[in-house]
Amino acid sequence: MGIAVATPRCQVCAHSKLGEINRICMDKKNTNGAIGQIFGVHYKSVSRHRNEHLPKAMVEYATQQAAEVLAVETPEAETPQDQINALMTKARSVLDKVEKKKDYTNTIRALREIRGCIELTAKLNGQIDQGATINIFAAPTWIVLQTAIITALEPFPEARAAVLKALPAS
Ligand SMILES: [Zn+2]
Numbered sequence: 469m470g471i472a473v474a475t476p477r478c479q480v481c482a483h484s485k486l487g488e489i490n491r492i493c494m495d496k497k498n499t500n501g502a503i504g505q506i507f508g509v510h511y512k513s514v515s516r517h518r519n520e521h522l523p524k525a526m527v528e529y530a531t532q533q534a535a536e537v538l539a540v541e542t543p544e545a546e547t548p549q550d551q552i553n554a555l556m557t558k559a560r561s562v563l564d565k566v567e568k569k570k571d572y573t574n575t576i577r578a579l580r581e582i583r584g585c586i587e588l589t590a591k592l593n594g595q596i597d598q599g600a601t602i603n604i605f606a607a608p609t610w611i612v613l614q615t616a617i618i619t620a621l622e623p624f625p626e627a628r629a630a631v632l633k634a635l636p637a638s
Pocket residue numbers: 478479480481482516517521522
């Protein structure tokens with residue numbers, strides 16, 4: 469390292485403490501000058517690195533964090549709810565870590581994971597209607613009423629046929 473090459477390389481990317489610098493760069497309170505001084509890099513290099521290279525580093529870091537969340541061990545005997553709970557626990561611990569680091573990108577990701585777990589739990593427990601609409605024609609009251617109407621119309625075959633035709637196919 470340190471040997472000058474024809475194409476100018478990013479001093480920060482080439483730095484042995486790149487990971488640490490990236491973490492510090494993610495916090496907007498740290499100025500380019502301050503970071504440059506700590507790591508012995510020109511402030512302009514820090515600025516360029518922040519603008520051009522940091523987003524990519526953040527995406528990679530976030531992908532790695534997400535992979536960790538997904539890599540939760542799920543023994544076979546567990547129910548879907550157990551698996552969701554395990555995922556939730558893991559996502560919460562990731563949330564704790566990234567929140568402390570003020571890593572907002574990953575905080576949002578962890579929150580999304582947690583929200584996903586809550587939604588899955590609600591779906592499992594039948595608290596969310598998948599179609600987002602209430603199907604009245606599947607309601608017990610409607611079925612009783614429908615049977616009563618059809619029975620009542622038995623003396624009037626034409627009306628009965630018309631009603632049957634108008635009813636939604638079940
Ligand atoms: Zn760089």
